[in-house]
Amino acid sequence: MPGPRPPALPEPLALNRASIDRAGIERTAPGTLEAALADPATRVLLVDGARVAILREPDGDGVGAPRLALVGPAARRGEGETFYLGRDDAGAYVAWSCDLDEALPDAPTVSPAGPPGTRDRAPGGVTIASLRDVGHLLDDRDTGLATAAVALSQWRRTHRHCPRCGARTRLVEGGWAARCDVDGHVVYPRTDPAVIMAVHDGTGRILLARSVAWPERRRSVLAGFVEAGEAPEAAVRREVAEEVGLEIGRVAYAGAQPWPFPASLMLGFHAWVAGPPGDERVVDRADVPDPAPDGIEITHADWFTREELAAELADGSVRLPMRTSIALALVESWYGRELPAG
Ligand SMILES: [Zn+2]
DSSP: OOOOOOOOOOSOOOOOOOOOOTTGGGGTTTTTTHHHHHHHEEEEEEETTTTTEEEEEEEEEOOOEEEOBBBBBGGSSSSSEEEEEEEEEEEEEEEEEEEEHHHHHHHOOTTEEESSTTTSSSSSSEEEHHHHHHTTSSOOOHHHHHHHHHHHHHHHHOOOOOOTOOOOOEGGGGGEEEETTTTEEOOOOOOOEEEEEEEEEESOOOEEEEEEEEEBBBOOOOEEOTTTTTOOOHHHHHHHHHHHHEEEEEEEEEEEETTTTTTTTEEEEEEESSSSSOOTTTTTTGGSOOOOOSSEEEEEEEEEOOHHHHHHHHTOOOOOOTTTOOOHHHHHHHHHHHOOOO
16 A cells, blocks of 8 residues: 655755855865965855854845855955855855854844844844854855855864874865875765654644753654664654654655754655554544653654644744754645744
8 A cells, every 4th residue: 555645845945955066076176275265256155163144235124135245265364264165157155164253243143034023123234143044045056055164164163183093184175075194084074864754643643742952832853863874764763763652654755955053964754653554534543652752852742733733833832943944844744834933
């Protein structure tokens, strides 16, 4: 029996958007990054871990949508490292990973994607914001640039020494690798696969849970890292069993996006609890097992109908994840339309 067709995710997901050529072969050639930095037409993105410098300019009634605050190569200030991000018809793009609070001492850190209505009240000019908060508000070019820059900045921040001998490494290949000067060992930016899954009960309900680290009212789908030597589908089953004690039957891949906070690749799935055949129209809700939160990672886990979720969102007792996340996309794909982001 084929089971229900998995709901489709929006295409593309927020952080999968990009428009520039990463120029992966070009960037490995000696001198490519140096030539870009010597060219005043090169645009430089300022990044500091998960945070980027953004610009908001007056736009009629209020302040326009954020875009990256790109500067020329000569405007780099303070200590930092450079990464070659690629090029388009306008020229090359480089990330300058630095201490943004030092580089832009007058720029406030803001969350322009906060509660409804804050967008127009957010300050104009150059500000500092997390890619988590602005990823969906930037255009395709800027989202792609910022996502790569944040991934590289986050990697380099915690990977500065050779894993073989402990000596300091220096960036090569335009910043996309780091080489040990002692033994020549080369390391590359790390990406950690994680699974994130909408668990369905087969009667039209979805499982929403609260992780111990989240705000009190936040509810989302379950997620966890893929372990060493483990297939993603096996990780889905293991994580659901560990966190809420449910046995999973069918698993269907939904889509993926980078989540560089600091280094995840989120592999999204739909999963159905094992037991009665997974056809929404014939399963008896009385047969569906109750989730049992582990109390360690997960404090709450409940089945929601669409009507129950709508009511709890409306009265404020539940808040969903942020708009940039694949988690919200999974919940919305089940619900059937856009929902308020947390
Ligand atoms: Zn070494």
